[in-house]
Amino acid sequence: MRGALMGYYLKILLAICAVHELAGGVIRSTTDAAYKKYLSIKSLPFEDCGSLYQVSYLEIESCTTVPCSMARNAIIKVTVRFDDNGNGVSFLKHEVRWVFNYIKTQAAISPDPCDGDHGCIESASDGKAYWANIFVNETLPVMRGSMLWESKDANNQNLICFQVPVVITV
Template sequence: MRGALMDYYLKILLVICAAHELAGGTIKSTRDAVYKKYLSLRSLPFEDCGSLYQVSYLDIESCTTLPCSMARNATIKVTVRFDDNGNGVSFLKHEVRWVFNYIKTQAAITPDPCDGDHGCIESASGGKAYWANIFVNETLPVMKGSMLWESKDANDQNLICFQVPVVITV
């Protein structure tokens, strides 16, 4: 009888633990979804141009409205959060171009590549985040255009691609 009573209590305990774990998983996934929605609402608007991974947040230092005003000779920090689908992305090579009237000019990015040596890529809530600095060259024309940003893995596969309207200023 005593063994049967212990089995009964053990089964009740297992059911309670399973219910708690299920509720905890639901709460965690709901919390993650709410956080991702919050990030997307705070993100600078951008046009996705074929990302493999979903970009949830974009921040361009000192840019709060579009087009982003970027002064010549400035170095501007860009921060991106994305969902790497659990693939453990740890390397990103950037190809960033200024686009003015269909003419593309290569932009200078540091650090490039973004890897473990630079601390520019890190795990974030619900995925990964990276930052890089873009230099606004003094020879760029003072006009409206866009910044086309592509981040590729070590095999040159395009993981992240977005475009943002910019205006170059003096």
């Protein structure tokens, strides 16, 4: 059912793109809005905690529902799409914490910082995208909590902030 619905939305998006080509860009904003809506439908749900740039899509490897089940001693890829308002973001320093009963523990992220040397920031038609790997430490408690992810620029300004419910497993 969900695959059929996504196929339907994809057909609508392709039709909009075809009309866009014929109209010479007159409806570009409509196409962009449709694509952003499509991304938001496919995105993993998250709570924004004060992002400067709008996050349009979040993917956490092997996680399709929240809370995200994360096994101890695993390395999990996180991908984020965001609109940098044309500012050309090329550097992100990550501060990621596990939060369990109001206790915050620093998470290990790689690559950090994300810059031109690592290929982890990419330009996309709707802004930027970045990826990073998070290590689920083997000493984390087996319980529910959340992952708090902040990405900052070279001046330590918080550009992206989101929180996702997680459950740590063995």
